[in-house]
Amino acid sequence: MSGREKGHVSIIGLGPGAEGAVTPDAQAALSAAQDIIGYGPYVARVPLRPDQERHASDNRVEIERARHALDLAAAGRRVAVVSSGDPGVFAMAAAIFEALEADPARWEGVAITVIPGITAMLAAAARLGAPLGHDFCAINLSDNLKPWELVEKRLRHAARGDFAMAFYNPSSRSRPWQFARTLEILREECGPDTIIVFARNVTRDDERFAITTLGQARPEQADMRSVVIVGSSLTRLIERGADRPIVYTPRWAGMPPEGAA
Amino acid sequence: MSGREKGHVSIIGLGPGAEGAVTPDAQAALSAAQDIIGYGPYVARVPLRPDQERHASDNRVEIERARHALDLAAAGRRVAVVSSGDPGVFAMAAAIFEALEADPARWEGVAITVIPGITAMLAAAARLGAPLGHDFCAINLSDNLKPWELVEKRLRHAARGDFAMAFYNPSSRSRPWQFARTLEILREECGPDTIIVFARNVTRDDERFAITTLGQARPEQADMRSVVIVGSSLTRLIERGADRPIVYTPRWAGMPPEGAA
Incomplete structure (x- = not known):
């Protein structure tokens, strides 16, 4: 069978949640797709045309989902695999390539494209x-x-x-002690005054931030919808009256350049 | 003076170069701006309306540029500071906050927003x-x-x-030996077979990739328009006939999950 008869898989990053962070490239790839595949809540973010088919799955079955996408494409379909954030950062791109590497002959000639998106940590960083x-x-x-x-x-x-x-995936019901242990290690290594931020549902209507220190942080402040950012020794706050303080890490280390704090 | 009389600064990520990677949020912030400020080549990427003013500067004067943007906003202007990629990753956002922290009273009441963009390493990663x-x-x-x-x-x-x-900013004329030293350290620490990729002008018409190993890499393969990616011990290639091989790092370490390579 010639490669020209095969379809393709686009692995698409939908960004953190808000529509304004979905790139035109991601929109175009979604619009070109016949099949939309992904974890249920991510697939649900994509408005469907009548000629498009939705395949939602559980978040524990990435490899099966990857094989399904590749099989559909091998049969000639144009397939979109959707991830929240960027598909190359702890998301579906690596799973697709794991499946492909395990059985390359099965999917020979299937074109695969990755469309980057705004990943959660950079969306959270921008808001902070x-x-x-x-x-x-x-x-x-x-x-x-x-x-x-x-x-x-x-x-x-x-x-x-x-x-x-x-930190991505800081905490979940199936991993009850790991984030507490993470905080312990970081307190030991970085000291209690290091800044830590819990960012939940970034860019969504119920977005929430908690800015604190390693000494004050509690394990239950993180969940599966959080990204957690821990500062370096130079990360600092700028208080801004009634607004949330700005959290930033300067570009310099050692000695500030002229005009900088 | 009340904060309500002040303007604002939007620090905007234009992504790696292609128009399809500029988010709607970035476009909206550009369109709302009266003044567009940044390093010459980045400012040149923004089509200007007759009512907008362009302020291009050299890439060595980030702090002056930051103060200029904040001053214009303090005088009531709507200012866009543009960066390539994501402004929060080795770009203008930290410079603005360094300036602000050094003299907070001067710019009290100036609203500052950061609009994330697709950063170079994630654009390069997606192409690879x-x-x-x-x-x-x-x-x-x-x-x-x-x-x-x-x-x-x-x-x-x-x-x-x-x-x-x-790695960002791997090499420049003013830093002649540093990247050679970087390769030396990495060869020593990671061994010669570790994968390294030089990605130049990602997403632009003259985009170029060189995939090699630490043992084979030469310092002159990197320049200021390159982002360099070095794999972990698990990063691997999937050969794809006449196409560029796929470079990926699996999600697992220790033991692959069922169905994965």
């Missing part, structure tokens, strides 16, 4: 100021697919490198 | 596959505003934590 304005790490705190020891090792290296950090 | 599909660090390799020793320390911690890494 610029907490990731200098070197930073992004860490998925879930130990569903990796040993917890690796998470701890990465936390310690991120802290010792004085990186700002953004 | 999903090299940042698991835990990763973003590091600005410029030592203009921080001691080189801090860069080395962060490189070593990122490597020892087995993070994938994205």
